[in-house]
Amino acid sequence: MKHCRTRLLTACLGLSALTAPAFAQQACAPRYPPPTTIAAMFDMAAVTADTLDALPDVDVVLAARGGQDLSKYGLRHSHLAFLVRNDQGSWDVVHLLNRCKTDHSDLYREGLVNLVGESSITTDLRVGVPTPAVRGALKALLAGAAPQARALHEPRYSMLAYPGSTEYQNSNQWILEVTAAAMAQSGDGTVLDDRKRTLDWLKQRGYTPSRMHIGIGKRLGARFFADNVAVTDHPASERISGNYSVVTVESVFDFLHRSGALERELSIPHQTPVPAVTGTASPRQASSP
Incomplete structure (x- = not known):
């Protein structure tokens, strides 16, 4: 029963995301996956x-979660x-x-x-x-209007944002920087409320970014055709x-483990879509009481 109640609650949360209090409103028209995939999404949210x-x-x-296919770089998850x-x-x-x-x-x-x-059907x-200590600091940073977390947000976006520059930011970088602020505050009370100080703090404590090789063809294509990719901030x-x-x-995750900021890890398995039942009942079945 608990799973069913949670499933219904989670479904309501997902459907009301556009009207619930949010940091920002969605700007794009919604995309509707197949019904079997939507069911798997609700199931995974409920299990989570x-x-x-x-x-x-x-x-x-x-x-x-999964999302962007980064398997050729040896990466299974793309978004934090x-x-x-x-x-x-x-x-x-x-x-x-x-x-x-x-x-x-x-x-x-x-x-x-x-x-x-939709990654709920393919990726854990x-x-x-x-x-x-870090949880307590994070909860405070993300509460209410979250001014310190907002101060660490750079609206100029690039998928390939350079970790040593404040010019752009990607989604994982914001999570890393807010977590760094929580680690600093819960550690010695240091307040990291601007990106330059936060990036310096991460560098001093040994954060090491991933290295991704992008071929010349893809680099040229991204340069001329993709608004969400920029590399001018890189050396x-x-x-x-x-x-x-x-x-x-x-x-x-590697940095948080090395720094002792994570207590444990969990893996929530992806869900297998249940095929929809097709076919029509016979006249005799349809008239049965």
């Missing part, structure tokens, strides 16, 4: 909520978000999104279904549970070689 509800005293975690328990006891997704592949991003507060999306959800050596430093899910 039930799993998190079973963790004692946990009210904020990091979660990584915070999952935060709200005052009603259910879970909100707080993350940075680049809608419609434009050159800017916004911060969103949505339901769980919005996070798992990777969940990192921070230590109690000339990276632009020439095509080996770009990028904040990825893997690099964030």
